[in-house]
Amino acid sequence: MNILIVRALVDRLYNPSDVSVVYCLLVNRMQFLREQSYQGHLQTVNITRATLCELVATRVLRRFDDDHPGREGLLLLANILVAGFEPFQNAPIEVLRENPSALQWPVQRRGGYERKLPALEVAIISESKTFLSSSACQKVVDAIYRGQVIYTPLSFVDILPDHYKHNPISLYNPRKAPLLNQYRLIVPRLRGMIEICQFAILLALYALTMVSREGLKITFYEVIFCAYATGWILEEFAAIIEHGWKVHTQNLWSFLDITFFVIYGTYFTTRMYALSSGQTYLGETALNILAIAAPVLLPRLAFNLMPDNMLFISLRAMMRDFSVLTLLAIWCFAGFFLSMKWLLDVSNHDGSRDGPDPATISKWMLWIWFGLDGTGIERSVDFHLVLGPSLMIAFAFLGNTLFLTILVSMLTNTFSKIVANATAEIHFRRAVLTFEGVKSDSIFAYRPPFNVVALLILLPLKLLLSPRWFHSVNVAMIRIHNSPILLLIGFYERHQLWRAPNGQPRGPSKRSKLFPWTFSGFSPHGDIQAVFETDPPEAILGKTVEVDLLTVRLEPVSQPQSMASGS
Template sequence: MDQYRDVASDDEAVSETDSLRRTQSTEQSGTDPHSNLPVYRNIHRSVEVDPTPSYSAKQRTTDDPYTSEQLSDPQMNMLIVRPLVDQLYNPDDVSVVFCLLVNRTQFLREQHYEVHLQTVSITRATLCEILASRVLRRFDEDNPGHAGLLLLANILVAGFEPFQNAPESITIAQPNARQWPIQKRGGYERKITALEVAIISESKAFLSSSACQKVVDAVYRGQVIYTPLSFVDIIPDHYKHRPISLYNPRKASILNHHRLIVPRLRNIIEIFQFAVLLLLYGLTMIKRDGVAVTGYEVVFCTYASGWLLEEFAAIIEHGWYVHTQNVWSFLDIAFFIIYSLYFTLRAYAGFFDSEEVAATSLHVLCIAAPFLLPRLACNLMPDNMLFISLRAMMRDFSVLTLLATWCFAGFFLSMTWLINSRAESSVEPPGPATISKWLLWIWFGLDGTGFERSVDFHVLLGPALMIAFAFLGNTLFLTILVSMLTNTFAKIVENAAAEVHFRRAVLTFEGVKSDAIFAYRPPLNIVALMILLPLKFMLSPRWFHKVNVAAARVCNAPLLLAISLYERHQLWRSPNRDTTKGYKRSSLFQWTFSGFSPHGDIQAVFDVDPPKAMFENSS
């Protein structure tokens, strides 16, 4: 690990006691510094039953079910966890954490189809997560400072291939086992990061560990930079691959377009973008003139199309599962469906000159408000437990409602067939829509018309069906629903810190983008798609990269300039720097605001590290 302790070159270093360091290895563009690691061998050593000391011999021999609390017990830690950590820890192998998380994913998969080993598989998966956390902590303890931060970043965000350095017989025997590389990425195809595996396996304890959060926070702030690995890019520009390194804004370009993919900055930009979308939506609804197309509506449609294009690019870049881990993902999906329906009806009405369809399209657009307003609140407060709980409860509610609707559809069919087979009567028979309305009212306990008209279906069977439906739907179903949602909320609140850290890790991982389309703000991304995508097939990778960088810098010049000026003083800001040692900050940033509070000094006293000479003199 000496490569992470070398002092950085002038173009990436900030000298002094807190100097920034980065790797000086042979990690160049297009080369993988971790290509020699035996990832395939490490993964399978972690699951084999081997009496000799191996990576995880005790994982397979752990045939008794244990909870995470029991595995964290001091006695269990001495007997199983610590010996395994000693075997696993290798200062020269940064893929160990990745391999443990991959095995956790496999154990979670096994517990679904190996019912007789379900609890044991969960125990093994939990043990893998604990071991990954302990090994990562060992790396953190043995490598302090910025060099340690760089090493932890290589462990979590460097790409590894599950079949890396596998025997040739394996790759020949199973050619279809490997992921199909959709796009060429200069040797980084099929790569997966440990952070991504932790997210898809929902390793919340691992992601909430201090060592992992140190890297997540550094990536979120943009202190650690790297080229992200993605599945599909709409406008791929992979001419240069940036190695994992520490970012020094004072040595970087003034107009550094790569800062547009920093998660913290992207989050701020996306909040403003959505605020603009919401403003245009409100103006469109307020200023509408019957069914006529207004200028506000044209601007709204143009901007909303660009915004949805960006959301679609985010979904396909890291996959559907990772994207849906966001708190506001179901709101985006709902707005996408509503806007698509509105746009289709509006286009149809304009093509065929139908005022009725045009009115209907505007009515459809009106129902987008309940999804847009909460979306802005989720953006502003992503760590709020109410929104985190709401996402999980919405998932459970949707699944249970679909199952209940499927099961209760039999009552609807029975009543429909009964009303069609009954003898002629002077009373007009209810239609399918009316029957559905009665059942829905009974389901939620709103109205009892269905009971009064139940004899119209059949004198005996009609009331019996209505009573059975009311008991199962209104009483049993709602009781189960309330119990399930209460249990879900209680579990989330019990592990509130882990849930918040998990959502922050998801936001950070998804915020680092590789697709060139994210360098253009809506609706400029539509123009970039129409111009740059054809150029991708006409120009060489080098010239396409130059055109893309130039266009991104021109379109975002004011924003990039503001980011550069801010980060040069604030990104690595350390308030204890002494101006007498040769480093002096601008007077504009010398004052640290502590708020209008008489207790501001309580926090400020810990923001400044006391000089060592003070303690030496006192001793």
Template sequence: MSRPLHPTFPSHRSLSEALRAVRSREEQETLLGDEEQADPDGCLRGDGGPRPIFVPDPHSGLPIYMTIHRIRRVILASIDDPYTTDQLKEPRMNILIVKPIVDRLYDPDDVSIIYCLLVNRVQFLREQSFQAHHQTVNITRANLCELVASKMLRRYDEEHSGRPGLLLLANILVGGFEPFQNCPSEVARENRHALAWSLQSRGGYEGKLTSLEIAIISESKYFLSGSACQKVVDAVYRGRIVYTPNSFIDILPDHYKHKPIALYDPRKAPLLNQYRLIVPRSRNIIEVCQFIILLVLYYICMTNRDHTQFTGYEICFTVYAAGWVLDEFASMLEHGWHVHTQNLWSFLDITFVVIYTLYLIIRLHGYATNNLEEGRQALDVLSIAAPILLPRLAFNLMPENMLFISLRAMMADFTALSLIAVWCFGGFLLAMKWLSMGNSSVGLGDAPDPLTISKWMLWIWFGLDGTGIQEAPSFHAILGPVLMVTYAFLGNTLFLTVLVSILSNTFSKIAADATAEIQFRRAVLTFEGVKSDALFAYRPPFNILALIILLPLKFMVSPRWFHKVNVAAVRVLNAPILLAISLYERRRLWKSKKRAPSSLMKHGKASFFNFSSFNVHGDLQAVFDTDPPQSVIDQIEEEDEIEDAILENSFAAAANKDISREISPATGTQRRRRFSSVWQG
């Protein structure tokens, strides 16, 4: 049965409904009651019964393969012409295209629709890079998938409130799905290579990806900046929602247990809960502390450097940095290169890994061969890590600063443009070298070498010195100055002008949508913070010992005993950290239900300690400290209903007038026929 083409114009939401929506978001912190049934690890029981140790996939029966191709068919039939993102968000396009697709695809019992939409977005973005003649159309289709996914997620949020609504959103965003799930047998046989991408057995969770991960790799910033998505991201970041994540490769896998997506009650969990080490907020704080230790050891090592021998400071730094590099390497394998490089400071980490690896190879080779000069060169290589480590700490402490967010994007543009310029200007270098070789007035041994010519060109490039122009006649009396002046115009004037224009455009784009950029980085930080590899539970340099000892042990004992040994080792090595996390979360992770303050607390002795009352403008804050009485709320809602009726009639009339004005009868009939064929199909 086909759905109506033109849905009724959505009624204007009253202020009281908007206020209730705001309060529902604020009440997310109070979803935990006093009497809750929880498992021994703190996960709340949805049905009140105990869960198995390894929970099977609750979404294994969803027809994801069919849904992906169904959505692709609908999107292809809906968009034939290119539109910008702003045009897709206009009310006319919302009524004609976006809203009917949302109504058609929305299913409260299917949590994989958002995943399938984002998978189609990735495919359309891939197609636009190979089909230049359909480039703008495929970009429009990709943007439509993101827009429909965002509106559908908001609809899930509006129609499901409280704890069930939060868990539903969490299952949509962080639940694992596989694109070939429940596909026909002949399709599975033809795509065996794609289905067997993971070598590690995960009890039915092999190859599962989340909607949040697909949104990150497709850079769906509009989708990730939505309030419904950020609600789940914030809950996962703070550890209110827990689940067992999927990973690409685990160096030290421990898949004995698999927890479902559930709320976490720290009061019912053990005091030393090793799973809290991979909560994104806790892990972020721990990583900052680890990096500060690395920076301090690096400073002590370099200030007490001795190339003739390994000092105690250098040994401490080398061992700790090796553990830190191992942690970074495991992070790359956890979610893949594409997701890891979306991190704000990933390029700094990768640069330090390269510098440290070069230092260690040269240093060990020099020590083995007793070559003091190689030891000196190794420490010199390590000294260039200082411009990497100090800014990295600033990136950690101010991850939402627009300067750092834009700096990452501008560095990528600057590197790409510089490589292109070096490639193009290499012809000038060859020409000048060959001219100097053919100049009879200059001896073959007196001709400047390519390194000297490159130095002169670099000085001209940055406007530091004009030696190259002065020496140009030594290449050739006429062609030498012509080449050098032409290079100066192209390099110092044209290239730098283009470079400044590109970087300014990049910064303006990021600054224009600063909120979406910041929330996108939050989502990346949250997704990367949830780890499944057991190696992340060990702090450097103990992760090196865990790799050496526990990895061979895994092949000698059963999964149950390996899990017991792993848990015991983690709790012993991280006991102070786990104790601090547990005590903090039992007080601050959830807030108690709001209670109206008594008159004694308002006007009695407690008001003496309210220092805001001594402020001249303290009443501006005090008016919001307590909720208004019910009589005031009833009066506000009564007035809003009258105004909403007037606004609804005016908006409906304006919308119908704009639609009839913008769409001709022929165009409207053609689009109606196309939509009717899609819906009935």
């Protein structure tokens, strides 16, 4: 299969002057995956086609990497993965006339970059994990993550758009860049550090608010928390609409963010209504609603600090399966609830006795579902002498035995699949974090809660000023607001960004000559690390070169033999 199909397609499609073939292959994979969802008779065929497109795209990208080494090759790979393409690009005029709707979906104008999507985004939404875990793709992802490759990201909708300048894909040289470079705020690695600090501040303000709460009275910490949380939610909302819901939900902690949105929105609405009406119990209820955000915020910080942990990666996928099966179970078992409710209404039509209310019936069914209490089975005769116990026993058998067994089997299967492909899953999550970390919306350059103030000031100014003047005002405000952060970033990157040779792994470096001390001597295995940190003698290096030259001279003789054994 590899020789007759995959390699033949790679040889045919690979063109050093055409960087769009990888994008085209991934778009076709996405289409085949969509077709297999509703064409049942061709499901396996379409899955095979989609897999073949991913394999060919991976091989083509690897050949680009092999044929173009060095920094120029890194720049070429970046153009393949993050340059914008559109499906109707270079299409004939008659095709565009027949499909006028293809040119109408952009919400905001960006000077000709409205309908373009990069190949990296198509790979993420099609979950091309084999492609994203390839060495060539990871090289580009790592360079973008560290800020060595810079580009202007393409987004769907920006809350505070500023597209006066479109920076092409290029390699970043910190020594030639200005010291206060506002574009460094969209580097994924730096943004990740800033977002962790912002969330830590949000968590600290939340804890102070809950510790110092005083019923209906609003404390100082609560005011600060509400202002900061509003700005933080604005930033998260901008992240959702920038690349769409499908890309954002690939993030590990997206379901935690949505849960906090709902909790905070309910709390804030109830709290404001309690203040306007003067009802004390509603103010206490709002604080009680806010208290249930603790199980969401604390794990979210762990997700941020350990995004590559297999437990968290598995937990996200298992939560999705659990939610789907739970909704299906509620849908299926709603008939049991209606049957028992109507049986109770018939038996109590004369009002001679009081039966359980719908809330009590739901509680009994929930206890039986989790196997906690059998009161519902004991009281089932209140519905009907024969039909009541029959319905409860059938529900207990289907719910507690059958559905829970299916649930455990599904979660076990999901966990085993993820663990079996641990490397691909981790690389996929890194690609998602990197792609989402490069932001185009100017609102991300302002820290909460100042992003709310910037939105209230700059959005009306955008209607009054020209694009050039708006860009100048926006850049000036960003640099003033982030000047300490930009100075630290500038000083650090001038010495550390390109410190490792391009294309070499960034492993632990040897000990500095200025600080020769080491604590490895306190370990029984310290010599293992120390021997690799010691430079070999010149005589040994000379012998190594001689062995390498001998290997090169013997390679043409041994090559046919190895090819025969490989085939």
